[in-house]
Amino acid sequence: MARTKTFYTCSNCGHQSPKWLGKCPDCNQWNTLTEETQAPAPKGRAAGWVPANSQPPQKLSEVTATEEDRLSCGISELNRALGGGVVPGSLTLIGGDPGIGKSTLLLQAAHHLAAQGTILYVTAEESARQVKLRASRLGTSSDSLYLLAETSLDTVLKQTRELKPAALVIDSIQTIFTSELESAPGSVSQVRECAGKLMMLAKGEGVPTFIVGHVTKDGSIAGPRVLEHMVDTVLYFEGDPGHPYRILRTVKNRFGSTNEIGVFEMQENGLQEVENPSELFLAERPVNTPGSVVVPSLEGSRPILVEIQALVSGASFGTPRRTTMGIDHNRASLLVAVLEKKVELALLSQDIFLNVAGGVRLDEPAVDLGILAALASSHLNRPISARTVLFGEVGLTGEIRAVSQPELRVREAARLGFDRCILPQGSLKNLTSPQGITLHGIKTAAEALELLFDTP
Numbered sequence: 001m002a003r004t005k006t007f008y009t010c011s012n013c014g015h016q017s018p019k020w021l022g023k024c025p026d027c028n029q030w031n032t033l034t035e036e037t038q039a040p041a042p043k044g045r046a047a048g049w050v051p052a053n054s055q056p057p058q059k060l061s062e063v064t065a066t067e068e069d070r071l072s073c074g075i076s077e078l079n080r081a082l083g084g085g086v087v088p089g090s091l092t093l094i095g096g097d098p099g100i101g102k103s104t105l106l107l108q109a110a111h112h113l114a115a116q117g118t119i120l121y122v123t124a125e126e127s128a129r130q131v132k133l134r135a136s137r138l139g140t141s142s143d144s145l146y147l148l149a150e151t152s153l154d155t156v157l158k159q160t161r162e163l164k165p166a167a168l169v170i171d172s173i174q175t176i177f178t179s180e181l182e183s184a185p186g187s188v189s190q191v192r193e194c195a196g197k198l199m200m201l202a203k204g205e206g207v208p209t210f211i212v213g214h215v216t217k218d219g220s221i222a223g224p225r226v227l228e229h230m231v232d233t234v235l236y237f238e239g240d241p242g243h244p245y246r247i248l249r250t251v252k253n254r255f256g257s258t259n260e261i262g263v264f265e266m267q268e269n270g271l272q273e274v275e276n277p278s279e280l281f282l283a284e285r286p287v288n289t290p291g292s293v294v295v296p297s298l299e300g301s302r303p304i305l306v307e308i309q310a311l312v313s314g315a316s317f318g319t320p321r322r323t324t325m326g327i328d329h330n331r332a333s334l335l336v337a338v339l340e341k342k343v344e345l346a347l348l349s350q351d352i353f354l355n356v357a358g359g360v361r362l363d364e365p366a367v368d369l370g371i372l373a374a375l376a377s378s379h380l381n382r383p384i385s386a387r388t389v390l391f392g393e394v395g396l397t398g399e400i401r402a403v404s405q406p407e408l409r410v411r412e413a414a415r416l417g418f419d420r421c422i423l424p425q426g427s428l429k430n431l432t433s434p435q436g437i438t439l440h441g442i443k444t445a446a447e448a449l450e451l452l453f454d455t456p
């Protein structure tokens with residue numbers, strides 16, 4: 001009998017090692033390597049074995065596939081994140097922290113999809129009754145929506161082949177298991193093997209499949225990261241538990257652009273789409289208060305106006321504090337140094353707090369100028385006009401660099417009634433200013449602050 005081989009897999013990134021290590025050499029996480037036994041190869045696969053359903057190569061011109069094949073989920077924010085609807089035979093992973101609303105979103109999507117065909121919703125975490133209770137609260141009921149409370153993947157595969165649904169939802173990948181492996185549900189090998197089988201099912205039968213995966217910080221359950229390369233589309237559902245807003249972000253998409261986002265608001269009767277995120281994020285903005293500034297940030301192809309807030313105050317202890325929420329800490333430190341050195345504002349000994357309103361995360365360099373202006377505004381105790389927006393990347397010498405898609409940003413600002421936009425001189429080229437908004441091109445950070453604070 002062949003000896004079973006064991007190896008160790010990182011539950012965070014999927015790295016494999018023949019011996020146990022305290023720290024994963026790939027992702028540098030501690031204590032994430034877990035022991036696994038290798039899955040035995042299916043019996044009867046001799047060398048040169050060819051699957052029964054193998055096909056000869058096809059000419060590309062003879063393959064038929066059109067954009068019209070996509071199914072609409074009935075939730076336009078979800079369709080947008082998917083690149084315009086669900087592609088038949090695609091495998092979509094929806095990741096996110098527990099309790100963020102993944103099951104709610106998929107139940108709502110399943111309800112809309114059920115208008116177009118039979119939908120199978122496999123609930124491996126909650127009982128069918130629990131899902132029913134939730135569904136009644138969401139006001140979803142449909143005769144073509146089938147529930148299956150099952151944790152065995154083999155049963156799920158069998159039932160799917162019998163029911164032949166138009167779409168399949170697996171909630172969640174960490175709680176289903178295949179009996180071919182001995183390891184517990186949620187271990188890296190189970191998660192990977194189950195996802196592989198679901199992929200074969202999706203591609204083979206042409207059933208679009210949604211998989212829910214919890215993102216976990218401790219290494220006890222395999223995170224969805226190990227699945228990212230297997231599936232066609234990866235969507236992450238993000239949000240701050242203290243805020244009702246949820247952002248569905250496309251991280252990978254074989255059928256559309258990445259970095260698209262969908263914005264939702266969690267309400268009592270489920271997730272509601274937010275069609276005008278800018279208005280939502282600016283709703284509670286204080287007017288004429290120092291430290292608050294509005295920036296047009298681009299999320300994928302979508303401009304969103306968000307408010308950045310800064311608070312600069314004298315440090316009470318030796319080492320000043322730097323706290324940022326929604327903004328990269330290193331980026332903020334860099335901008336403080338630029339203000340200190342190039343604009344000569346004495347910030348180094350000050351406590352600095354930065355926040356993006358609404359629990360949004362800003363990763364774009366285009367928001368640099370906004371952060372800089374918010375810091376300066378709070379430090380000088382001078383408010384920035386409520387109808388001014390600004391964007392631009394700040395370089396180490398204090399220069400302002402051009403950013404992508406200035407026209408989208410300016411148009412969104414003009415649409416929401418802003419009348420002045422400060423932007424990089426380099427972005428001003430070929431830009432036609434929409435009605436009602438004045439554009440000021442600038443080259444340095446000092447110039448921007450002069451425009452903001454020296455005009456009455």
Ligand code: TYD
Pocket residue numbers: 096097098099100101102103104105134137138266267268269270271
């Ligand atoms: P859920 O979809 O169960 O999260 P996940 O599947 O990602 O773990 O969402 C759970 C949270 O959503 C829960 O804290 C309550 C909240 N919620 C509402 O606020 N309104 C609703 O209508 C529903 C169904 C859930």
Ligand code: MG
Pocket residue numbers: 102103104125171
């Ligand atoms: Mg859930």
